[in-house]
Amino acid sequence: MINVLLTDYPVLLLVLTLVIYGISLTIYQKSNRNVLLLPIVSGIFLVISVLVMFDIEYSHYFQSVNIIHFLLGTATVALAVPLRNNIHLIRAHAVPLSVSLFIMAFITPGLAVLSAWLLGAEQGVLLSLAPKSISTPFAIAVSESIGGYPPLVASIVIVTGIVVAIVATTVFKLFAIHNPIAQGYSMGLIGHGVGTAAAFEISMEVGAFSALAMGLMGLSTSICLPYLMAWLF
Amino acid sequence: MKFLVYLPLFIAFQLLGEFIKGFFSLPVPGATIGMFLLFLFLFIVPENKTMLVSAQKLILHLPLFFIPAGVGIMTYTEVLKTDGLALFVAVFVTTIISLVLAAKLTSHLLRSEAFAIEVSDSPVNDSELPK
Numbered sequence: 484m485i486n487v488l489l490t491d492y493p494v495l496l497l498v499l500t501l502v503i504y505g506i507s508l509t510i511y512q513k514s515n516r517n518v519l520l521l522p523i524v525s526g527i528f529l530v531i532s533v534l535v536m537f538d539i540e541y542s543h544y545f546q547s548v549n550i551i552h553f554l555l556g557t558a559t560v561a562l563a564v565p566l567r568n569n570i571h572l573i574r575a576h577a578v579p580l581s582v583s584l585f586i587m588a589f590i591t592p593g594l595a596v597l598s599a600w601l602l603g604a605e606q607g608v609l610l611s612l613a614p615k616s617i618s619t620p621f622a623i624a625v626s627e628s629i630g631g632y633p634p635l636v637a638s639i640v641i642v643t644g645i646v647v648a649i650v651a652t653t654v655f656k657l658f659a660i661h662n663p664i665a666q667g668y669s670m671g672l673i674g675h676g677v678g679t680a681a682a683f684e685i686s687m688e689v690g691a692f693s694a695l696a697m698g699l700m701g702l703s704t705s706i707c708l709p710y711l712m713a714w715l716f
Numbered sequence: 717m718k719f720l721v722y723l724p725l726f727i728a729f730q731l732l733g734e735f736i737k738g739f740f741s742l743p744v745p746g747a748t749i750g751m752f753l754l755f756l757f758l759f760i761v762p763e764n765k766t767m768l769v770s771a772q773k774l775i776l777h778l779p780l781f782f783i784p785a786g787v788g789i790m791t792y793t794e795v796l797k798t799d800g801l802a803l804f805v806a807v808f809v810t811t812i813i814s815l816v817l818a819a820k821l822t823s824h825l826l827r828s829e830a831f832a833i834e835v836s837d838s839p840v841n842d843s844e845l846p847k
Contacts, residue, residue, distance in 0.1 A: 504780045523779035527786040534790065541791050548784045555781035556747035557774065560726045560733070563754035564763050564771035579825030587818050594810040604802035608795065612806045616814065619785055620745030638789040639807055641782060646811045654815055665823035673815045680778035690775070701748060
């Protein structure tokens, strides 16, 4: 019964997603911001549970909530505003930020591909892992050009971002990273948009540098990665 | 609800970005092109308080906007069976290592930059002192 309803009225899936997000957000805030209860984690988990329970196909779900996916692009565009707002800081630190970007653009995909290769993953999986630290639309564009599995790439990218969102504050405490610029910049370099969302929770400044790093990492990786992969394989 | 005023502006730049991406068949996402164009636009028309609040509200709900793509994980249970360990290590372990490296590297570079500025500044200060 519910299955038929959800299939015939796609708007219900939209409402469902919003309700689940609302619940996830409330739980997160009530839990004193426990990182394991990040709304993106519990939200995805709860939606998958409902879809599996009522046997609804992912493609149908995605089409029904396309407007939410569209707003991901809108929010990405909006990142320009805090970026412009922090331009004086970005200008002041242009050299170290560029050097850090250049080094991490090679190390991040390199480490991921190397570790999976050592553990015997097949080539398609290796190629899908390479763009894991750049935001989903970049990653899919890149993986199409180097030959990975685009839907797997999207999953890997999001889980990577979630890992960054969960461990970031602990990592910064353990390794004594107190500089908000370094905190934000590293979260954006490795955790793209999901990391950036978490960075904005720390502060606007941390978030702005994460947004900057996310954009730069996406740009540089989509230019460098095809060459790096051609050299590796 | 005042923050909704700027939503059409962001969407306009998003669509402009998508159009440019399609027109020149660029490998860069349309939204990123839109972000870059809005960034440039803000040098001509500076942002105001409402626009900043508007962007913040939207950015605050980024986790919601990631849900549709994130739910796609459900279609990849097969790969998890064959290459599960490799994926786990690559996604969990190396991500943490990369984050530590990125944070350490960036904070180190920022610190050495601050030091370099101090060093290059000091002779100037010294030469100014006798006068």
